[in-house]
Each structure stands twice: as structure tokens, then as C-alpha cells.
Amino acid sequence: MRFAPSPTGLLHIGGLRTALYNYLVARQSGGAFVLRIEDTDRSRFVPEAEAYIRESLQWVGIEPDESPEDPAEHGPYRQSERSARYSEIASRLVSAGHAYLAFDTADEIAALRESGDTPGSVRYDSSTRMRMRNSLSLPPEEVQRLVAADSPHVVRLKVPDDREVVVDDIVRGQISFAADQLDDQILVKSDGYPTYHLANVVDDHDMQISHVIRGEEWLPSTPKHVLLYEMLDWSVPAMAHLPLILSPTGGKLSKRSADKHGIPVFVLDYRDSGFEPEAVLNYLALLGWHPDSDRERFSLDELVRAFSLRRVGSAGVQFDIEKLTWFNEQVLRELSSQRLAEKLAPHIEAAGWTCDRDEMETIVELLRDRISLARDVTSYPEFFRDPEDYDEKAVRKRWKDDSGDLLLNLLERLVAGESWDAPQLESAFESFLAENDIGKGRIMPVMRIALSGRASGPDLFPTLAVLGRETTARRFRSAADQLGAEDASS
RNA sequence: GCCGCGUUCGUCUAGGGGUUUAGGACGCCGCCCUUUCACGGCGGUAACACGGGUUCAAAUCCCGUACGCGGUACCA
Numbered sequence: 001m002r003f004a005p006s007p008t009g010l011l012h013i014g015g016l017r018t019a020l021y022n023y024l025v026a027r028q029s030g031g032a033f034v035l036r037i038e039d040t041d042r043s044r045f046v047p048e049a050e051a052y053i054r055e056s057l058q059w060v061g062i063e064p065d066e067s068p069e070d071p072a073e074h075g076p077y078r079q080s081e082r083s084a085r086y087s088e089i090a091s092r093l094v095s096a097g098h099a100y101l102a103f104d105t106a107d108e109i110a111a112l113r114e115s116g117d118t119p120g121s122v123r124y125d126s127s128t129r130m131r132m133r134n135s136l137s138l139p140p141e142e143v144q145r146l147v148a149a150d151s152p153h154v155v156r157l158k159v160p161d162d163r164e165v166v167v168d169d170i171v172r173g174q175i176s177f178a179a180d181q182l183d184d185q186i187l188v189k190s191d192g193y194p195t196y197h198l199a200n201v202v203d204d205h206d207m208q209i210s211h212v213i214r215g216e217e218w219l220p221s222t223p224k225h226v227l228l229y230e231m232l233d234w235s236v237p238a239m240a241h242l243p244l245i246l247s248p249t250g251g252k253l254s255k256r257s258a259d260k261h262g263i264p265v266f267v268l269d270y271r272d273s274g275f276e277p278e279a280v281l282n283y284l285a286l287l288g289w290h291p292d293s294d295r296e297r298f299s300l301d302e303l304v305r306a307f308s309l310r311r312v313g314s315a316g317v318q319f320d321i322e323k324l325t326w327f328n329e330q331v332l333r334e335l336s337s338q339r340l341a342e343k344l345a346p347h348i349e350a351a352g353w354t355c356d357r358d359e360m361e362t363i364v365e366l367l368r369d370r371i372s373l374a375r376d377v378t379s380y381p382e383f384f385r386d387p388e389d390y391d392e393k394a395v396r397k398r399w400k401d402d403s404g405d406l407l408l409n410l411l412e413r414l415v416a417g418e419s420w421d422a423p424q425l426e427s428a429f430e431s432f433l434a435e436n437d438i439g440k441g442r443i444m445p446v447m448r449i450a451l452s453g454r455a456s457g458p459d460l461f462p463t464l465a466v467l468g469r470e471t472t473a474r475r476f477r478s479a480a481d482q483l484g485a486e487d488a489s490s
Numbered sequence: 491g492c493c494g495c496g497u498u499c500g501u502c503u504a505g506g507g508g509u510u511u512a513g514g515a516c517g518c519c520g521c522c523c524u525u526u527c528a529c530g531g532c533g534g535u536a537a538c539a540c541g542g543g544u545u546c547a548a549a550u551c552c553c554g555u556a557c558g559c560g561g562u563a564c565c566a
Binding site for chain 2: 004005006008026041043044102106109116117118119120121123148152154172175177180181182183186188190191193195196197200215216218219220221223241243244246248249250251252280283286287288290292293295296305313314315316317318319320322323324325326327329333368369370371420439440441444445447448454455456457458459460
């Protein structure tokens with residue numbers, strides 16, 4: 001199994017799903033998961049991309065068994081380092097009459113394409129190749145002269161015109177293509193680098209890849225690959241073309257459409273947004289695949305056991321960030337306090353806050369069921385700093401003329417208790433209510449406003465307990481002072 | 491245009507001739523729990539693209555149409 005991304009940009013979420021499925025099949029069959037870098041397009045090469053791919057896989061925990069950094073017997077794992085092998089195969093194809101040299105210029109090819117009545121109706125293929133300048137149409141002496149003169153040329157696949165090519169796909173079954181509908185695919189570009197089609201077939205064979213698992217966008221070129229395997233007398237690996245991941249409105253999940261829907265596209269953006277790798281993997285696994293039960297929560301190991309390419313669907317799937325978020329909530333709830341605290345820490349730090357370890361234990365438990373993403377911890381600043389302002393609506397609704405006094409009286413009572421813990425605070429609070437004959441609804445929202453500036457939040461007494469005597473006193477006084485006897489109607 | 495793939499609740503999907511009043515999950519709505527907001531529990535909303543055929547029987551098989559997606563590069 002191999003994951004063979006092209007380092008022309010950052011690894012995106014669709015690429016990660018492809019990697020995941022490859023990984024799952026590799027693990028469950030005891031095979032190797034190979035990372036191969038397909039860097040044959042020198043004009044679009046992005047130097048940082050390879051490191052990004054590696055870091056992304058590392059983050060989610062599906063690391064390759066063989067890769068440029070971890071080579072095994074089938075290296076090198078960068079196509080740019082395998083040129084000699086591609087040239088060798090290209091020559092072999094040419095001498096066997098399965099490929100030919102083409103000397104046409106870009107203008108000549110453009111002219112060919114425009115010769116049809118509708119755009120795209122004329123291709124460089126079995127029906128037009130004899131009209132072009134190539135080693136099939138030109139006299140041999142002319143071809144020799146051009147080669148000797150270092151005339152720029154490409155190598156094209158000589159696609160037969162009289163047969164069907166059948167692709168056996170695990171996801172879709174048998175698909176047949178009429179060969180005369182295929183173009184004479186360029187195998188080697190004029191800069192000497194192979195195209196994807198040649199390099200991919202050669203490498204998959206050389207690296208003994210048993211399963212080619214990739215996106216559906218490759219389906220139309222698969223018959224050309226099958227032809228190459230046949231011409232080289234190599235066996236065709238098992239093929240599986242995965243349904244494409246679409247945007248929530250149906251189109252392609254491009255950077256643009258994703259941004260519009262608030263969906264991160266690049267893998268590490270998920271990390272930076274506070275998504276858990278387990279959740280991302282779990283969601284991605286289910287995006288196109290369905291287990292043979294109604295179960296939805298899977299760890300990576302469980303996925304390895306349950307996954308099957310046969311249960312991968314064939315229709316495009318729309319990305320749903322809300323469902324991913326739900327998976328993320330599930331993951332957070334299953335974490336130990338300590339692990340959860342570790343997850344939240346970077347986001348607290350990023351907000352410029354600090355928090356000591358003991359307090360963190362409690363805070364984490366108060367927040368666990370209230371956050372969807374690790375970074376949501378920043379929606380609860382009350383644990384880290386005094387309120388900066390008071391929510392107007394909450395104050396209007398809950399703060400009465402006597403609220404300030406009530407708060408100060410209550411504070412006096414709470415502070416008088418010998419210990420400052422949640423049960424103690426609560427019982428002091430209860431007796432205060434009884435003595436003053438007021439209901440919870442009268443004072444609790446007021447306390448919340450004083451603590452956080454808002455009328456809702458986590459359990460009140462544990463919150464008071466973590467905040468401590470001093471902070472509580474300061475916030476109560478400050479609220480009484482600032483909001484004072486402010487009239488609800490003013 | 492041509493080639494290929496696809497089409498079950500808004501979304502991810504189960505089901506692949508009778509087991510189906512079409513099941514699950516997310517979302518949404520309601521109720522319960524509750525000091526608030528969440529969590530949780532319970533309940534509800536909502537789908538077989540359309541038209542022909544085959545068959546005693548079709549969401550399920552076949553054909554067509556529509557629509558969507560992909561490909562049609564010296565990109566991958």
C-alpha cells in the first residue's frame with residue numbers, strides 16, 4: 001500500500017483520508033505503508049510540502065513504514081531521484097513499439113485541438129497522431145536527425161484503437177473503456193521528467209504495491225495505466241477509487257469553498273483549530289466507508305480491525321464540519337483529566353493566561369462537557385482573569401437594585417466559613433438564602449455576573465472554590481461597585 | 491461536446507427482490523433532569539431523483555431521462 005502525494009502544496013483533508021485508507025489496509029493485511037513523494041512537476045514543486053506531509057501524518061499517528069526518511073529496500077522514495085529507471089522503461093516501451101517520440105510544439109498541439117468544432121473534441125490520439133510530427137509519422141531519417149539535433153520532444157503512449165480496456169475496481173466493480181477514447185498520454189515530458197502516469201506505474205511495480213487506493217479523479221486515467229502494465233508485462237495491482245470529498249454545497253472542496261463554510265482544508269489547520277487527531281481520523285474513516293454495524297466511534301486500532309474497501313461507497317460525500325465537531329466532543333469526554341488538561345494548556349497559553357496545575361484539574365472537569373474543541377477553553381476566561389465587562393442583557397434582566405448589597409452580604413458570610421471548598425460554600429449559601437428568605441434564582445445569576453460578566457456558566461460552587469477567596473471577594477466587590485444600584489430600566 | 495462515475499432524510503449512511511409502518515448517526519425541534527448554560531435521558535421532524543419495463547411482488551434488477559461530480563494538460 002502506498003500513499004503517494006505530490007508536494008505541490010500543503011496536504012489537505014482529502015489527501016489525509018486517502019492516506020488513512022491506505023494505512024488501514026496496510027495494517028490489517030500486515031503489509032507496508034509506503035510514503036512516496038511524487039515530485040515530477042518541477043514547475044509546481046513546493047519545497048516545504050514534503051515536511052508538511054510528514055508532520056501531518058505524524059500528528060494523526062499514521063506514520064509510514066517506508067519513506068524518504070525511513071528508506072527500505074524499494075527506495076529512493078522521491079521520484080525526482082528515480083529518473084534513470086523511468087528513462088529505461090520509456091526506452092523499452094519505445095523499442096517495443098508501445099510508445100513513440102513526438103516533436104510537436106505547443107502551438108501545433110493547440111492548433112490540433114482547435115481544429116474540432118467543439119472544444120475538447122479533437123485529441124492527440126490514434127485518429128490524429130499521423131497528422132502530427134512524431135516518430136510514427138515522420139520518415140526515420142528525419143526522426144534521427146531531430147534526435148541528433150537535440151530537438152525537444154516528449155514520449156507518448158501509443159494507445160491501441162481497436163479494443164476495450166477493463167478496469168477492475170474494488171469500490172465500483174468492472175469498468176470498461178473504449179481505447180479509441182483515450183489520448184496518447186505523454187509519458188516523458190520534454191524536460192526529461194516522467195509524467196505521473198509513467199512514474200506511478202513503474203514505481204508501484206518496482207515497490208511491489210499490492211493496492212492502489214486513490215481518489216476518484218484518477219479513474220479516467222486508470223485504463224492508460226492498465227495498458228502500461230500490460231505492455232510491460234507486469235501484473236496490475238488491485239485498484240480502489242475513493243469517492244471525492246465535496247463541499248457542503250456539493251462542489252469540489254476547494255480552499256475557497258472550504259473557507260466559506262468555515263472548514264479547515266489543510267491537515268495542520270485542524271490541529272491549530274483544536275481538533276483532536278482521533279476525531280479527525282474517526283470522522284474521515286466514516287466519510288465514504290461504513291462498518292457492518294451501526295457503530296460510529298472507532299479508535300485507530302479499531303478501524304484497522306473493522307475497515308474494508310468493499311464497504312466503501314461510490315458517491316461523492318459532502319464534508320460536514322458539525323459531525324466532525326461531534327466526534328471531537330466525544331473524544332474530549334473520554335479523555336482523562338490529565339490528558340484533557342494537556343490538550344487545553346496550549347490554548348490557555350496562547351491566550352496569554354496562566355493557570356496552576358492543581359486548579360487545572362478542577363477547571364478541566366468543569367469544562368469537559370461544555371467545550372467542542374480544545375481551544376473553546378478560551379470561551380471561559382473567568383477562570384483566568386477578572387471580567388472585562390458585564391453582559392448588558394444579563395445585567396438588565398438579572399441585576400436588581402439590591403443585588404449589590406445582597407452580594408456583599410453573601411460574600412461576608414462565605415468568607416466567614418473556615419474552609420473554602422464547594423460543599424462548604426454551598427451550605428453557607430443555603431443558610432444565607434434561608435435567613436434572608438430569598439430564592440436561588442434571585443442571587444445565583446447575580447453571582448455569575450460578578451464572576452464572569454455573564455449569566456450562564458459551569459457549576460457555581462466548584463467555580464467559586466477554584467477561584468479562591470481573594471478572587472471571589474475582588475470580583476463580588478467590583479461588581480457591586482460598578483453595577484451598584486443600577487436600575488434595570490435606566 | 492466526448493468519456494467515465496454517481497443519485498435513499500438537510501448531511502454521513504444501512505438496506506441490494508417479499509424480513510420495511512425504509513433503520514442508525516449528525517443537525518434541528520420538543521419534553522425530562524437542572525440555579526444558568528451545557529451534558530445526559532426520552533421523544534419527534536425528515537429520504538428511496540423522474541419515466542418506462544421485468545416480476546405475483548421493485549428502494550432493491552434492466553433501459554431511458556434529468557441532475558450532480560470527475561476527466562478530457564509537457565498538473566498531479
